[in-house]
Amino acid sequence: MASQVPGSNIRIESFKHDQSLHRSWDRSTLIHTSDAVVIAGNDRVKVTEADGREWRTREPAICTFGRGQWFNIIAMIRDDGVYYYCNIGSPFSLKGNLLTYIDYDLDVKVYPDMTYTVLDEEEFELHSSKMNYPPFVKERVQLALQEVLEWIHARRGPFQSGFVQRWYDRYQLLKHQDDV
Numbered sequence: 438m439a440s441q442v443p444g445s446n447i448r449i450e451s452f453k454h455d456q457s458l459h460r461s462w463d464r465s466t467l468i469h470t471s472d473a474v475v476i477a478g479n480d481r482v483k484v485t486e487a488d489g490r491e492w493r494t495r496e497p498a499i500c501t502f503g504r505g506q507w508f509n510i511i512a513m514i515r516d517d518g519v520y521y522y523c524n525i526g527s528p529f530s531l532k533g534n535l536l537t538y539i540d541y542d543l544d545v546k547v548y549p550d551m552t553y554t555v556l557d558e559e560e561f562e563l564h565s566s567k568m569n570y571p572p573f574v575k576e577r578v579q580l581a582l583q584e585v586l587e588w589i590h591a592r593r594g595p596f597q598s599g600f601v602q603r604w605y606d607r608y609q610l611l612k613h614q615d616d617v
Contacts, residue, residue, distance in 0.1 A: 440443075440534050441470050444611040447477060449500070451526065451540040454568040459540045461485045465500060468608050475502040475531055478608030499604045501595045502529045502536065507581035509538065512601040518549025519601050523585045525578050541570075542576045545585050551596065553589055555582065582583065 441447075449462040462484055465477040480497040499512045511522045511528065523546075527539035540560040547553040565575060588594050595601060 440485075441467060441531065443467055443469060443607075444614060445534065446489060447531070447534045447536050449477070449513070450535065450537045451499055452537065452543075454539055454541070454564065454570060454574070458487050460487065461495075466608060466610065468499075468604055468611060470531070473504055474498065475529070475536065476604055477502075477536075478605065478611075480612075494574070497605060497608070499595070499601050499608065502531075503594070505526065506584075507577050508585050512595050520549065521545075521547035523547065525581045525585070532616075541574065543578060543582055545582070545589070547596070551589060551592070553586070583595055587614065 446464050447467050449595050451459040453459050458584050465479040467477050469476040477500045481493050485491050496560045502509045505528050508525050509518040513520045525543040529538040542557045545553050
């Protein structure tokens with residue numbers, strides 16, 4: 438647990454239901470951890486896809502993982518506002534400096550004006566059949582999707598005014614301390 442202090446680096450890895458690696462984010466800075474949530478930040482971080490392809494993110498992001506939740510939210514800070522990418526996935530596990538979860542395909546992309554698009558419904562159906570998702574998982578995924586949409590409408594959690602800026606400011610302070 439000593440490595441899980443604000444300012445320490447964590448690696449984020451997502452897997453598919455069959456335990457194959459889906460995607461990894463090389464390095465994120467832990468901003469906050471509690472019994473309820475883990476919040477991390479990154480900027481121009483290396484991302485590795487399952488096929489080995491690598492790329493770098495283009496903007497700073499604040500990543501929010503609620504304990505026990507079947508989704509996580511990445512808030513990307515761009516010049517024209519905050520965009521959100523909500524991954525529907527299993528509750529995360531944080532052990533040492535490694536945060537992992539299972540990605541269950543469905544995603545919600547949210548724009549600065551809080552309009553949104555549900556993505557990858559076909560992928561969910563395909564993988565659900567191919568990897569034989571149990572009924573419990575399919576039910577939890579659908580409930581998580583509804584919960585994310587409710588959070589968007591209610592401006593809850595990361596969608597709340599000021600949330601992303603507050604955690605981004607804290608991320609900047611931690612990164613500055615790391616540079617000193």
